[in-house]
Amino acid sequence: MAAKKFLPELISATQLTKKNVPATRQSFGKRIAEYYELELIQEGSGVIVTDGRVIPTVPERLFIRRPGMRLEGFAPYYSYYIVFSDESRELDGLHLPCYLDGMGQLSDSFKSIRNHFIYPDTSSEFEIKACIFKILSAVLKQGSNAASPVIEASVRYIKSHLKEELSVASLAKESGYSQNHYTNLFKAAMGETPSCFVRRCRIRKACELLEETNETVEAIALRCGFHNFSYFFRAFKKIQGRTPHAYRNAVRRYRGEL
Numbered sequence: 001m002a003a004k005k006f007l008p009e010l011i012s013a014t015q016l017t018k019k020n021v022p023a024t025r026q027s028f029g030k031r032i033a034e035y036y037e038l039e040l041i042q043e044g045s046g047v048i049v050t051d052g053r054v055i056p057t058v059p060e061r062l063f064i065r066r067p068g069m070r071l072e073g074f075a076p077y078y079s080y081y082i083v084f085s086d087e088s089r090e091l092d093g094l095h096l097p098c099y100l101d102g103m104g105q106l107s108d109s110f111k112s113i114r115n116h117f118i119y120p121d122t123s124s125e126f127e128i129k130a131c132i133f134k135i136l137s138a139v140l141k142q143g144s145n146a147a148s149p150v151i152e153a154s155v156r157y158i159k160s161h162l163k164e165e166l167s168v169a170s171l172a173k174e175s176g177y178s179q180n181h182y183t184n185l186f187k188a189a190m191g192e193t194p195s196c197f198v199r200r201c202r203i204r205k206a207c208e209l210l211e212e213t214n215e216t217v218e219a220i221a222l223r224c225g226f227h228n229f230s231y232f233f234r235a236f237k238k239i240q241g242r243t244p245h246a247y248r249n250a251v252r253r254y255r256g257e258l
Contacts, residue, residue, distance in 0.1 A: 006090035008132045011035050011083040013110075013117035021075045025254070028073040035083050036091060037065040038135060040103060040110050044077025045242065047254045050098055054211060054251045058241040060104035064096050064139060074254050080110035084132060091136075100142050101200060101239060102192070109134050142190065150175050151189045154182075158198055162205055162225050166198045202226065203239045210248040217244045 022028060025046075039048075041061045047054050048063060049072045055063075057077035065071065086092075109131040116124035154175050158166060171194055172182035186194045202224040209220045218229060221244075226232035236244050 006086060006088045008036075008084040008086055008129060010113065010117060010128050010132070011085060013083075013114040013128075014081045015114055016077070016079045016081060018076075018078065021078065024076050026075050028075070030070070030072045033065045033067055033069045033071060035067055035085050037063070037081070037083050038110075039063040039065075039079050039081045040106055042078045042080065042107070044075070044079075045250070046074045046077040047250060048073045048077075049254070053098070054254055055099060056207075056240065056242075056247060056250055058101070058239075061099055061101050062103035062106065062139070063099045065098075066091075066096065080107065080114060082110065082113050082132070094140065096139065100139060103138065103142070106135050106138060148185060148189060150177070151186055154186065154194075155190070155197075158194075159201055162198075162202050163223055164225065166194075166225065168194050198225075199235055200239060203236055206232075206236060206244065207240065207247065210244060211251050217248075220244070 039062070041057045041059055041063075043059060044057050046057045048057055049055070049070075050063070050065070051070050057073075057079075113128050113131045116127050154171055157174060158171070168183060169179055172179040175182050177185065183194060186197070190197055192200075206220050206224045206226075209215060209223065210217075213220070215223075221227075221229055221232040224232075226235070233243060236247070240247055242250070
């Protein structure tokens with residue numbers, strides 16, 4: 001029997017606003033995901049505990065969930081939230097990250113899904129499926145599955161050398177391409193420049209260290225390749241929406257450690 005082609009079926013589409021979320025620091029309730037879920041954060045400064053990991057909610061962060069994930073969200077945060085099934089199980093074989101940052105360009109797709117779910121018409125089924133495909137396409141592209149072997153190797157190199165100098169010139173030399181050609185290839189595959197990707201990887205590593213260790217913020221900055229502390233603080237706040245100290249305190253508060 002031929003394998004089924006991926007054809008998502010929408011289960012629900014919701015918008016979380018100030019009118020329908022719990023009070024600050026209150027739980028949305030513990031649960032286990034039954035279907036695939038996509039949640040795009042619009043506003044807020046809560047956290048979502050995903051399989052035991054405390055992940056702060058920041059604007060434009062897209063959470064990607066598989067069936068079976070254990071979840072608990074803590075207010076306040078506001079989002080677009082869709083749930084869909086995949087009987088073909090085509091998604092099971094794909095590497096889907098737990099979350100991706102900077103995905104605000106997908107807001108219109110989430111809004112369209114919600115509107116067609118609440119106010120369906122003759123085109124709604126097609127519009128909903130098209131929007132889900134668009135969102136998943138962006139997820140896969142941002143997650144580097146669309147990258148060439150050269151760019152995939154460069155991404156692995158970046159992630160394993162975050163403490164070192166990672167200029168575009170040095171990365172291009174490592175790849176064997178000219179700087180301009182390397183930059184164009186990288187941006188086409190990853191949706192951002194090499195410099196932006198390096199900065200985002202360093203901030204994500206800093207988040208992990210803030211969550212898992214008691215190291216000082218300054219020591220963590222150095223471990224992640226930031227030698228200018230003022231720049232580290234600015235970059236961290238721009239991406240995470242709060243300072244490193246506030247990030248660590250938020251994680252500890254929701255773990256009951258403060």
